[in-house]
Amino acid sequence: MSKTFCRSLARKKVMSNDGMLIGTIKNIIVDLNTGQVVDLLVKPDETFKTDGYRTDGDKMLVPFEAVKDIKDYVVVDRYLLKR
């Protein structure tokens, strides 16, 4: 599945490829000039420490490049998370 509706992504959980729960998707940031999806805005889970990651207020910015696949969960690459 490569195409997905944004509304179906709302409240989906974000997980890293080593099995850590990161949080829930709150919003998606796109560049409307190029159509590129830039970032996911993720509300971090209480168990996840956001030190060293890019944050915006209480939300965490996950580069869309780190996204491996989206099915029941959004799976992101831990190593690509920090940018």
Added chain:
Amino acid sequence: MRTQITEMFGLRVYTDRAVFIGNVDDVVLDVDQKKVDALAVGELNPEIGEVKGYTGLQIPFRVVKSVGDIVIVRHIPGLFKLPAKDD
């Protein structure tokens, strides 16, 4: 210009010939290409053509010219008819 996707929901969509199409209901993402694939437009204007039986249209992002207070897409004559004028 970076935008949060929820800000696009509900925007009115017009063609560059000033024909109203509908409102943005949802945005389709291409996960592999990491791009916006299409805009799902609902509450269609019945005058643009055969929209009976359809609840919405997916407008490919490549025909979108500009997004601001409204969305402007390229006018595609086969797809969107100009409203017929009554003489």
